[in-house]
Amino acid sequence: MxxxxxxxxxxxxxxxxxxxxxxxxxxxxxxxxxxxxxxxxxxxENVNPLLDKELQVLRGHLGGKVNFTLAEVSIGKLTALIMENSDQVRQQNQKVQTLLERAVKSLQESSTLPAPLRQETQSFLQTLRQSHASLYSSLPHFEQVLSLCQKALTNLEQRQRAQIPPVSEENLHLADELHQQITDELKALITQLGDSDSSDVDLVEIRNKLVRGLEHHELLECCLIIIRAILKDVLQERKHAERFISGLHKTxxxxxxxxxxxxxxxxxxxxxxxxxxxxxxxxxxxxxxxxxxxxxxxxxxxxxxxxxxxxxxxxxxxxxxxxxxxxxxxxxxxxxxxxxxxxxxxxxxxxxxxxxxxxHSHHDPLTQIPNRNAYNDRIELEYRRWKRYGADLSLALVDIDHFKSINDNYGHAGGDKTLQVIAQHISKCLRSTDFMARWGGEEFIVLFPQTSLEELEKPLEQIRQQVERIPFKFKDRSVTITVSIGAASFVSSDDVDSVFERADRALYDAKRQGRNRWLINKGS
Structure with a gap:
């Protein structure tokens, strides 16, 4: 026992x-x-405010002492919210289709619309009314509306060209400035889009055309092509996000x-x-x-x-x-x-x-340095620090002298190589706290935190000399390439735009005085 x-x-x-x-x-x-x-x-988080709130509740149930009963309730609410988002997307698609119909109707009401184009808009409007509202069907409709608008604008331009007297020299100059500004913006967009889809022949051709120069109507066509490329990227990313969210919901x-x-x-x-x-x-x-x-x-x-x-x-x-x-x-x-x-x-x-x-969205694919998007983020951060602590902050614009002649004489490959090499050499002149980005075309922008006007002279001269000493060689010919630099520092009443404008004026003066030099705008 x-x-x-x-x-x-x-x-x-x-x-x-x-x-x-x-x-x-x-x-x-x-x-x-x-x-x-x-x-x-x-x-x-950050997809939807209600989702964020419920995710925070779920984290509260699972953090510290786990409460699975309440966590299961939160998971149920999250599932319902995800389904609600799907309904909101459908409503938004319907709203988009309504807006497209209104746009086409407004175009039809134009008294200057020629008969063939009016008939084309009527046919498209019938197709639009018969289509099912969705994100995927709306994108080609956007393209067709843009195409119709382009045709209407072209027709309007032709009518106005026959009626409007010659434009003054001043207006021509303003139009040329606007044309150049749009061209520069398109170059920056092409640079970013080209990295995500380097095999796109249209983007490569547009980039070459922008470098050579375009007429106004050609520039508009390029805008439409780039819009289509952006929509293509957005749609592709939307598909990836939908697959991920669907898998997340299922799991x-x-x-x-x-x-x-x-x-x-x-x-x-x-x-x-x-x-x-x-x-x-x-x-x-x-x-x-x-x-x-x-x-x-x-x-x-x-x-x-x-x-x-x-x-x-x-x-x-x-x-x-x-x-x-x-x-x-x-x-x-x-x-x-x-x-x-x-x-x-x-x-x-x-x-x-x-x-x-x-x-990719924050780096220039050619030079592999930060781009304008990255600069916008960084200048916002540095500006807040400057406003809070009052430490010195300076900005410089670096422009390659006679860059167009490099492209003309040695081809775009020579121009690209020049940009890459100069970007590398400028980076060597900077401290770890400094920041450089490609601003666009042949221009770079540099931020110098904790650097006063007096302290700014040394790094600017170092950059100028460093670039001038680069032993460039094109077609067995030694070439000296220089840069012009304009700089300015933040003062008490400044904002980001005012400092940039002063630096830009200093750059203009440096080029006007003979190039291969730096100037600091000390005004306020």
Whole structure:
């Protein structure tokens, strides 16, 4: 009898140890799942204010002491919000189609619209009314509306050209300035778009045309082509985002279901263990009562064996239940791990894609230095620091002298190589705290934090000399290339535009005085 009692005690201890081990494993896996969902919710924020609010609630339920009951409610709300967003997209598509119809109707109402073009707009309007409103169908409609507007504008220009007297020299000069400004902006856009789709023949051809020079109507055609390229990129990125959000929604739903199943299983197992423990206590109490009331040793032995047999059966059931629970738990955890691993892979891929896009949108693909977008972000940061702390901040514009002649004499490849080499050499003259970006064409912009007007002279001269000493060689001919620099510093009443204008005036004066020099505008 003593041997059987000790054996049952050992089995009870082992069962308790296995239970504790399973519970620890379950807690570790749940903690891992909670932390991953927390990180995932951070990645998904800023898509929609209501989603952000509910994601914050979910993080509260999963951070610190985990509350899966409330977390499951939050996951349900998130699922509903994602479905609501889909409805909003459909409403927006319908609104876009309505706006397109209004635009075409407005074009039809023009008294100067020729009959063939009016008939074309009427035919397109009928097609538009019969089409199903969606993001994908709206994009070609946008292109057709733009094409119709272009034709109407061309017709209007022809009519006006026959009626309007010759334009004054001043207006011609302003038109040329605007034409050049649009050309420079298109060059910057082409540079960014060309990096994401370097095989696009249209973009390459437009870039070459912009360098050679275009008429006004050709410039408008280039604008339309670039708009189509931008819409193409937007649509492609929209597809990637939709696939990612759909996968995220599906995985969150599966995880929610798995967590719910796990909680139900754990609750049932917990209730069963309570029943087993109650039965064991009753058997032990029965043995104690039998010992207290025993008058016959043989009868006591018989009663003790009966109770021990019941205890052994209870322990067997409990051990079997523990094994089944552990097996079920391991299967659930394995399934959750597979789902989360797949989701983590998709998230990492999408995150890498976003990082790559951010890099391309903030770097010039030719010189691999920051571009105008990156400069806009950096100048905003430096300007806020300057306003808050009052430390010196200076700005310089660096322009390559006679760059057009380099393209004309040595081709675009020679011009591209010149930009790359000069960008590298200017970077060598800068401190780690300084910032340089390609502003556009042959122009660079440099920020000098914590640099006064007096301290600015040394780096500007260093840049000028460094570029002048570069041993360029084109077609076996040594060529000296120089730069002109205009600079200015922030003063008390300045904003970003006013300092840029002063630096630009200084650059203009430097070129007017003979180039290959730097000038600092010290005015306010």
């Amino acid at each position: 003593e041997f059987d009692s000790e054996a049952n005690t050992v089995r009870l201890d082992l069962s308790s140890q296995n239970q504790q081990k399973v519970l620890r494993s379950f807690k570790h896996q749940i903690d891992t799942l909670s932390q991953f969902i927390l990180r995932l919710s951070k990645f998904y 969150l739903t599966n995880v929610s279901q798995t967590v719910g199943d796990s909680l139900q299983s754990s609750q049932a197992s917990y209730q069963e263990k309570i029943e087993h423990s109650t039965a064991l206590r009753q058997h032990i109490q029965g043995i104690e009562i039998a010992i207290d009331e025993a008058v016959d040793l043989a009868l006591l032995k018989q009663q003790a064996n009966e109770y021990l047999g019941k205890m052994s059966a209870t322990l067997d059931r409990r051990e079997k239940a523990d094994q089944e629970e552990q097996l079920q738990l391991m299967n659930l955890l394995r399934e959750m791990k597979d789902q989360l691993t797949h989701l983590e892979q998709e998230t990492n891929e999408y995150k890498q894609r976003l990082l790559q896009q951010k890099y």
